[in-house]
C-alpha cells in the first residue's frame with residue numbers, strides 16, 4: 001500500500017492506494033494501459049481530485065492520475081479555431097491561455113479547480129457557460145473496447161452536470177479534447193445579473209474578454225466559490241449537491257416561498273440545493289458532523305476540518321439529504337464522485353409515513369416552505 005488519496009484530493013480525505021500511476025507523457029499511454037490492465041481490477045482515474053470523495057479505506061486497485069499538459073491551436077477558418085488540450089491541463093490554466101490568446105468561449109469557467117480532462121465528465125460549468133458549449137470531440141481510451149476512440153460532442157450525452165462519462169463512470173479515460181473557440185475581443189454574453197452589475201454592463205452584454213474573465217475570478221473569491229490555499233475552507237470539493245429537478249407542484253411551492261427556480265438545458269425545472277438546505281436551518285459555518293462544516297461563506301459547500309473522515313463527510317451528506325427529503329420530498333444527489341461507485345451512491349432512507357409531505361388544506365392556503373408544510 002502506498003500513497004494516500006488524501007494527498008491527491010481537495011477534501012484531503014482518503015486512505016492508501018494500492019498503486020498510483022501518474023500519466024505525464026501522451027506517448028506513454030499504452031504502457032499505462034498495460035500496467036493498469038495487469039492488475040485485473042478497474043483503474044480509477046483522477047484529475048485534480050476536486051470532485052472526488054475518496055474512502056477512508058483507500059482504493060484497492062490502480063489509480064491513474066492524469067498529468068499530461070499542453071494545448072495547441074488549430075485554425076478552423078474565419079475567426080474560429082479549435083484548441084486541442086491534454087487531459088491533465090488544469091482547466092483554470094486553459095481558460096487563462098484562451099483569454100490571453102484572445103479566444104472566447106470558456107472565459108466564464110475560470111477559477112474552477114481541476115483538470116480539463118475531468119470537465120466533460122460532469123459537464124463542468126459556471127455563470128451559464130459549460131464545457132459542452134464549445135466541445136468538439138473527446139479522445140478517450142475505452143476500457144471496454146480496449147482501444148482509443150474519438151467521441152463527438154453529440155455522442156457524449158451532455159446535460160446539466162451530466163454526461164455519458166458520468167453515467168458510465170470508469171468506462172472511458174479522457175486523454176485529450178477539442179474546443180471550438182472564437183477569436184474575439186469580447187466575451188460571450190453575460191448571463192448572470194450580479195456579474196453583469198459587477199462589470200457595470202447590462203445583462204446579455206458582451207463585455208471585454210479580459211474584463212469578464214477577471215470579474216469571474218473576483219466574484220468567485222467574494223462568494224466562496226474559489227479554493228483558498230489555506231484557512232478553514234481550504235479543504236472542500238465545492239458544491240456538494242446538484243440543484244435538484246422539481247415537479248410542477250414543488251415548483252409552485254418554491255415560487256410561493258420566494259425560492260429560485262430555473263430551467264436547465266434539458267428543459268427540467270430545478271431549484272437551488274443551497275436554498276433548500278437553508279430552509280432546513282443550515283447556514284454558512286454550520287457544523288454538520290465531526291469535522292464537517294458548511295463553509296464560512298456558502299451553505300452548499302461543505303469543508304473538512306480536524307477530525308473529519310470520509311465516513312463523517314458521507315454521514316453529513318446523508319443527514320442533509322435526508323432532512324431535505326423528509327421536509328420537502330425532494331431528493332438531493334451528491335455532486336462528488338466516490339471511486340469505484342456509481343453516481344447514486346448516497347442512499348437516503350425512504351420517507352417515514354408520518355413525515356410525508358403535507359398537502360395544503362385548501363387551494364387557498366398554500367403550504368409555507370419555511371414551515372416545512374409542502
Ligand SMILES: Cc1cc2nc3c(=O)[nH]c(=O)nc-3n(C[C@H](O)[C@H](O)[C@H](O)COP(=O)(O)OP(=O)(O)OC[C@H]3O[C@@H](n4cnc5c(N)ncnc54)[C@H](O)[C@@H]3O)c2cc1C
Pocket residue numbers: 010044045046047048049050051052066087112113114115116117118119121122123124125126165169172173174175225226227236237238239337
Ligand atoms: C472551490 C471549488 C469550486 C468548484 N466550482 C465548480 C463550478 O463552478 N462548476 C463545476 O461544474 N464544478 C465545480 N467544482 C467541482 C470540480 O472542480 C469540477 O467538477 C472539476 O471539473 C473536477 O475536476 P478534477 O480534475 O478535480 O476531477 P476529479 O475530482 O479528479 O475527478 C472527478 C471525476 O472525473 C473523473 N475523471 C477525472 N479525470 C478524468 C479523465 N481524464 N478521464 C475520465 N474521467 C476522469 C474521475 O474518475 C471522477 O469520476 C468546484 C470544486 C471546488 C473545490
